[in-house]
Amino acid sequence: MNSIVLEHICKSYDKGRVRAAQDISLEIPKGELFGLIGPDGAGKTTLFRILTTLLLPDSGDAYVDGHHVVKDYRNIRQHVGYMPGRFSLYQDLTVEENLNFFATVFGTTVSEHYHLIRDIYMQLEPFKDRRAGKLSGGMKQKLALCCALIHKPTVLFLDEPTTGVDTVSRKEFWQMLKGLREQEITIMVSTPYMDEATLCERIALIQEGRILEIETPQAITHAFPDKLYGMRAENMSALSKLLHASPQVASCYSFGAAHHVTLRPGADIAGVSSELQAAGVRQLETEEIQATIEDCFIKLMNHEPGSSHQDR
Numbered sequence: 069m070n071s072i073v074l075e076h077i078c079k080s081y082d083k084g085r086v087r088a089a090q091d092i093s094l095e096i097p098k099g100e101l102f103g104l105i106g107p108d109g110a111g112k113t114t115l116f117r118i119l120t121t122l123l124l125p126d127s128g129d130a131y132v133d134g135h136h137v138v139k140d141y142r143n144i145r146q147h148v149g150y151m152p153g154r155f156s157l158y159q160d161l162t163v164e165e166n167l168n169f170f171a172t173v174f175g176t177t178v179s180e181h182y183h184l185i186r187d188i189y190m191q192l193e194p195f196k197d198r199r200a201g202k203l204s205g206g207m208k209q210k211l212a213l214c215c216a217l218i219h220k221p222t223v224l225f226l227d228e229p230t231t232g233v234d235t236v237s238r239k240e241f242w243q244m245l246k247g248l249r250e251q252e253i254t255i256m257v258s259t260p261y262m263d264e265a266t267l268c269e270r271i272a273l274i275q276e277g278r279i280l281e282i283e284t285p286q287a288i289t290h291a292f293p294d295k296l297y298g299m300r301a302e303n304m305s306a307l308s309k310l311l312h313a314s315p316q317v318a319s320c321y322s323f324g325a326a327h328h329v330t331l332r333p334g335a336d337i338a339g340v341s342s343e344l345q346a347a348g349v350r351q352l353e354t355e356e357i358q359a360t361i362e363d364c365f366i367k368l369m370n371h372e373p374g375s376s377h378q379d380r
């Protein structure tokens with residue numbers, strides 16, 4: 069059975085000038101950890117708000133646990149958990165008071181579903197009398213997750229839960245999500261961090277309100293169609309200029325400490341390297357590398373009809 073279904077959802081703002089969701093369709097089976105991956109402004113929050121019944125779509129239908137987001141919105145509100153992007157807790161209430169508040173709103177008690185949050189809450193317990201506003205970013209995020217879980221939701225929506233959180237807390241957070249999957253809670257999580265995409269079972273890559281691809285992260289990276297090279301040199305900016313000017317190079321963008329490069333049909337990397345060295349590039353290092361989700365995203369983005377992004 070599918071927990072989440074979107075059928076041709078469209079939503080625009082500003083009298084149609086901003087198209088935040090453009091004919092979005094997808095199905096998420098029960099118990100899946102599904103990622104919405106896309107940069108700021110891609111339309112992730114818009115989809116979360118439609119699915120949690122806080123925003124009406126312009127057209128199309130969407131269902132959560134079989135309930136229609138417009139016709140059955142009350143049912144959905146009672147059975148889903150939502151952790152919005154921005155800090156959603158009451159800053160002036162303590163950790164314990166926040167938790168009790170959210171439990172009461174959903175007509176339950178903290179003890180009723182304590183087993184769901186036990187592992188996470190244990191880390192918060194030493195601070196239970198601290199006001200939420202005084203917690204660290206990682207602790208706030210854990211408390212927000214506990215509050216979103218306290219009524220044992222069937223579906224959990226997490227909008228950029230790790231944005232602005234340190235690397236250790238990000239790792240811990242994904243560990244916690246894995247634990248929740250064992251409880252058969254369907255999780256839809258968004259992130260702008262491409263490295264987190266590989267931690268989901270399936271992902272949708274989204275850009276400017278459109279889905280570019282829906283697949284497992286492994287299938288997406290394995291389907292990268294070109295040979296991809298990582299190139300470095302003593303002077304990275306001079307290397308970039310030469311690569312962009314080369315008729316043999318199809319695409320080139322900077323990626324961490326290297327430039328990622330694909331070639332035009334018929335070109336070969338040995339030829340490109342000799343050309344670069346002849347042009348005075350020093351300490352050139354070239355290796356063939358496996359594409360990451362981010363490489364795939366860039367490739368898909370550049371091949372969208374009407375894309376404003378430059379391939380090179």
Ligand SMILES: Nc1ncnc2c1ncn2[C@@H]1O[C@H](COP(=O)(O)OP(=O)(O)OP(=O)(O)O)[C@@H](O)[C@H]1O
Binds near residue numbers: 086088106107108
């Ligand atoms: N209430 C609104 N009025 C006008 N434009 C809006 C409104 N809400 C969102 N937008 C615009 O719609 C587009 C999609 O926004 P959305 O918040 O859904 O994207 P996002 O992927 O969640 O990005 P972010 O992380 O920046 O919120 C963006 O261009 C955004 O500026």
